[in-house]
Amino acid sequence: IASRNLRTATVAGTSMDPTFKPGSSILVEARSATAEEDRGDVVVLRSPEEGCEDDLLTKRVVGLERDWLYARDGRLVRVPTAHVWVEGDNASNSNDSTHYGAVPRDKLVGTAVAKVWPP
Numbered sequence: 001i002a003s004r005n006l007r008t009a010t011v012a013g014t015s016m017d018p019t020f021k022p023g024s025s026i027l028v029e030a031r032s033a034t035a036e037e038d039r040g041d042v043v044v045l046r047s048p049e050e051g052c053e054d055d056l057l058t059k060r061v062v063g064l065e066r067d068w069l070y071a072r073d074g075r076l077v078r079v080p081t082a083h084v085w086v087e088g089d090n091a092s093n094s095n096d097s098t099h100y101g102a103v104p105r106d107k108l109v110g111t112a113v114a115k116v117w118p119p
Helices: none
Strands: 006-010 025-030 043-046 056-063 067-071 075-078 082-089 110-115
Touching: 006 110, 025 043, 043 082
Parallel strands: none
Antiparallel strands: 006 025, 025 110, 043 056, 043 110, 056 082, 067 075
């Protein structure tokens, strides 16, 4: 585990339901300086919201830099360079890029590679 720079994290909220339930443990591979995320990746990130920067969030990447996409609220948005657009799988209960906009890539901590618990 240490050679791949992996650690476990616990999903706290319901924004990734049904993929991850609250209390699910996931295995996270730390993001390297040269990492490139793909659409569909589940990432752990530091909250981009002011005053919440120490909070870790789990979201799915749905847009990469320079992508055009429709936000869940119907707005057409373009993801800026060096940013990603993230959303929770539970659209009815997710505070995500629809609310706070595209996330700077330097806020990404790692990528979920497996669910550890429950199996």
